[in-house]
Each structure stands twice: as structure tokens, then as C-alpha cells.
Amino acid sequence: VEARIHHAAVSIFGAAGWAGFNLDAVARQAGVGKGSLYLRWNNKEDLLLAALQEKVAFVTAVDTGSARTDLIELALQMLGLYLGDGGPAAMRLGTDFRGAKGVEAHFEALRNSQIAAARLVVKRGVSRGELPRATPITLLLDTLCGGAMMHAIASPQSLHRDSAKVRRYAEELVDFLVAAVVNRSASTA
Amino acid sequence: VEARIHHAAVSIFGAAGWAGFNLDAVARQAGVGKGSLYLRWNNKEDLLLAALQEKVAFVTAVDTGSARTDLIELALQMLGLYLGDGGPAAMRLGTDFRGAKGVEAHFEALRNSQIAAARLVVKRGVSRGELPRATPITLLLDTLCGGAMMHAIASPQSLHRDSAKVRRYAEELVDFLVAAVVNRSASTA
Numbered sequence: 001v002e003a004r005i006h007h008a009a010v011s012i013f014g015a016a017g018w019a020g021f022n023l024d025a026v027a028r029q030a031g032v033g034k035g036s037l038y039l040r041w042n043n044k045e046d047l048l049l050a051a052l053q054e055k056v057a058f059v060t061a062v063d064t065g066s067a068r069t070d071l072i073e074l075a076l077q078m079l080g081l082y083l084g085d086g087g088p089a090a091m092r093l094g095t096d097f098r099g100a101k102g103v104e105a106h107f108e109a110l111r112n113s114q115i116a117a118a119r120l121v122v123k124r125g126v127s128r129g130e131l132p133r134a135t136p137i138t139l140l141l142d143t144l145c146g147g148a149m150m151h152a153i154a155s156p157q158s159l160h161r162d163s164a165k166v167r168r169y170a171e172e173l174v175d176f177l178v179a180a181v182v183n184r185s186a187s188t189a
Numbered sequence: 190v191e192a193r194i195h196h197a198a199v200s201i202f203g204a205a206g207w208a209g210f211n212l213d214a215v216a217r218q219a220g221v222g223k224g225s226l227y228l229r230w231n232n233k234e235d236l237l238l239a240a241l242q243e244k245v246a247f248v249t250a251v252d253t254g255s256a257r258t259d260l261i262e263l264a265l266q267m268l269g270l271y272l273g274d275g276g277p278a279a280m281r282l283g284t285d286f287r288g289a290k291g292v293e294a295h296f297e298a299l300r301n302s303q304i305a306a307a308r309l310v311v312k313r314g315v316s317r318g319e320l321p322r323a324t325p326i327t328l329l330l331d332t333l334c335g336g337a338m339m340h341a342i343a344s345p346q347s348l349h350r351d352s353a354k355v356r357r358y359a360e361e362l363v364d365f366l367v368a369a370v371v372n373r374s375a376s377t378a
Contacts, residue, residue, distance in 0.1 A: 017285070019209025088284050094342035095277050096206070111343060139336070139365050142343070146335025147328070153283035154300060154331070176328050176369045183372030184365060 009051035014088025055086035058113035067125030082152035198240035203277025244275035256314025271341035
């Protein structure tokens with residue numbers, strides 16, 4: 001039942017945003033009684049936050065021993081976020097938090113998890129001599145995360161569940177951006 | 190009056206999405222009578238479309254004679270789109286068109302204008318020998334457009350009207366991505 005409620009909550013928020021989100025709609029879509037929903041959650045923000053924590057997960061840095069592979073893992077996490085169940089909800093977080101402090105905080109925590117993960121991966125890559133010391137972390141993160149988001153918005157739904165194609169895009173995106181990092185440093189050195 | 194109505198329409202759609210968009214809210218925010226609004230527009234979709242056409246403009250390719258400068262102009266148009274009055278509305282278009290065919294068509298036309306502009310700029314750059322023939326247009330566009338969108342979402346509001354800072358970001362973004370295009374080609378050549 002809880003999984004059904006979380007799924008209904010992120011899908012309604014994803015489709016209609018904060019303005020279209022309410023406990024009645026969630027109860028209807030999840031097929032549970034309004035009474036039991038109101039008994040558990042005082043307000044719609046608490047319910048949405050519980051669902052977001054489940055379905056719009058933070059990003060974490062993985063240590064594979066290679067900057068390229070670490071960045072591909074990061075790109076895959078971002079693509080998984082935007083192409084998955086919670087994708088439309090994740091894309092709304094940047095614009096849809098007005099009037100909901102907890103939702104804004106969740107967006108900031110998600111963004112901070114992306115910054116921390118990118119920083120850690122780049123730091124390790126620099127210390128192993130794979131990436132230049134002057135790697136522009138913000139540009140790299142904007143283009144990695146923004147590229148993943150644009151791909152999710154622009155590519156046909158049928159490709160979203162094709163994990164081989166998603167991995168190929170992650171590899172192409174990372175190879176493209178690593179070439180930027182390395183060449184930029186070579187030309188200014 | 191028309192400018193006020195358009196401004197109110199994109200700002201309400203930007204803040205609350207399609208689910209929170211209606212003629213009454215637009216009339217209230219624009220300070221015009223509901224009667225005159227209903228007289229002009231049969232439905233909320235026609236009103237939103239008129240406002241989007243005004244405030245969420247399509248992108249066009251500029252021919253400055255240099256691929257780098259053409260791409261910077263393109264990045265500036267995208268940053269202008271996402272950082273301007275119609276920014277929140279523009280960011281919503283990719284997720285918020287459910288139930289509104291005309292809004293979906295506007296999003297597709299916007300996306301197509303971006304693809305056409307990127308293609309034209311790259312084609313000219315290739316013919317002048319500035320860009321490699323194998324320039325990956327989709328990756329370049331995803332990261333250019335996605336980078337501009339992430340920058341608009343993540344950077345503080347106070348920077349949005351600082352045109353010197355916006356131009357600097359456009360230049361950094363384009364130089365980063367041109368380095369990717371050139372280096373990628375060099376390493377596979």
C-alpha cells in the first residue's frame with residue numbers, strides 16, 4: 001500500500017505539479033480510502049516529501065578507480081532519475097517548490113548531492129592525474145546534469161527503458177565532456 | 190493591456206503550471222475584468238498560447254562569420270529564454286503539456302527551432318573548417334541547452350539580470366563545448 005501511495009504521489013506531482021497535487025487525487029489514484037490517507041499525513045507536503053524521498057533519490061559518488069567510469073556512473077544515476085518513475089517529479093523540483101518549504105529543501109539537498117558527488121569524482125581524478133587541476137566543476141556538472149535532463153525531455157519514451165541505449169548515451173555524454181575538460185586545459189597550459 | 194495579460198499568463202503558468210492556470214487567475218493578476226478576458230479568449234489554452242508566442246520565443250541562428258560567436262549568440266538566446274520573464278514557463282513546457290495539444294505543439298516548435306539553429310551553425314562552422322565534420326549535433330545541443338537551463342535553475346536570482354555575467358557564462362559554456370567537439374575529433378582521427 002505504501003509503495004502504491006508513493007508511486008501515485010510522485011506521478012500526480014510529476015503530471016500536474018504542486019498546484020494540481022492534493023491528498024484526494026493521491027487516494028483516488030492509489031486506490032486507498034481518503035480517511036486512512038488523512039490519518040497518516042497531516043498535509044499534502046508531508047506526503048509528497050515522503051514520496052520524493054523514496055522516488056527522487058539523491059546522487060552518490062561511486063569509486064571505480066577511474067574518473068571516466070565514475071562520471072559514467074554519475075551520468076547513469078542522473079539519467080535514471082530523469083527517465084524513471086520519479087522523472088517528471090524530479091524535473092519539476094527546480095520550478096515547482098513555491099509555497100512548499102520542504103519541497104524546496106528536498107530540491108536543494110538533491111542539487112547539493114550532485115555538487116558533492118561531482119566534486120568528489122573530479123578530486124579523485126585530479127589526484128590520480130586523469131583530470132587537470134583546473135577542471136571546471138560547475139560547467140562540468142551543469143552540462144552533465146543538463147544534458148541528462150534534455151535527453152530525458154527530448155528522447156522518445158520508448159527509449160527510456162532500454163538500458164543498453166541509456167548506458168551508451170551516458171558514455172557518449174561523458175566522453176564528450178571529458179574531451180572538453182582535457183582539451184580546455186591543454187589549450188590554456 | 191495586452192502586454193499585461195501576456196505577462197500575467199506566462200507568470201501564472203510558470204509558477205503553477207497547467208493545473209494552476211485559468212482565466213480567472215490571469216484576469217485577477219493582470220487587473221482586467223473577467224468579462225473582457227472571456228470575450229477575447231474562448232478557452233485557457235488559446236490565451237496561454239498567445240502569451241507563449243510573445244514571451245517564450247523561438248531560437249534563431251545568427252551568422253556572425255565565426256562558429257564560436259554564432260554558438261555564443263545561441264547560448265545567449267537560450268539563457269535569455271530561461272532567465273527572462275518567460276523562463277519558468279519555458280522550463281515547464283517539457284513536462285507540462287499534458288492535456289493541452291497546442292502547448293505541446295509550441296514546445297515541439299521551440300525544440301525544433303533549437304535543433305535547426307544548432308544544425309545551421311554547425312554546418313556553417315564545418316564548411317569554414319572551424320568545426321570537424323563529425324561534430325555530434327545532438328550532444329552539443331543537449332549540453333548547450335541543458336547547461337543553460339541548469340544555470341538558470343541553480344544560479345541565484347540576483348545574477349539573472351546581470352548581462353555581463355550572463356555573457357561570460359555563455360562564453361565559458363561555448364568554449365568548454367567547442368573544446369569537447371575539437372578534442373573528441375582529434376582523438377578519434
